[in-house]
Amino acid sequence: MTDGAPVVVHPPMTDGGRQVTIRGERMGTAYHLLDLIELLRCADLPKTDTAIDDPELIDWRGGGPDVWNVAR
Secondary structure (H helix, E strand, C coil), X not given: CCCCCCEEECCCCCCCCXXXXXXXXXXXXXXXXXXXXXXXXXXXXXXXXXHHHCCCCEEECCCCCCCCCCCC
């Protein structure tokens, strides 16, 4: 694996979605954890519940797995 987490969940956008990058490739937008899990599955990455809290797997930027909306 390269330095840093292979998955980056970017800060929330104004519509509540978060861009997801896996191994440097933009995979799509997640609007909640189920979307993220599907993107991980499509990339053949683990989908266990604990994986979303693994900093070696996911770099959460602009808030963790419970942040999906921009603070107003």
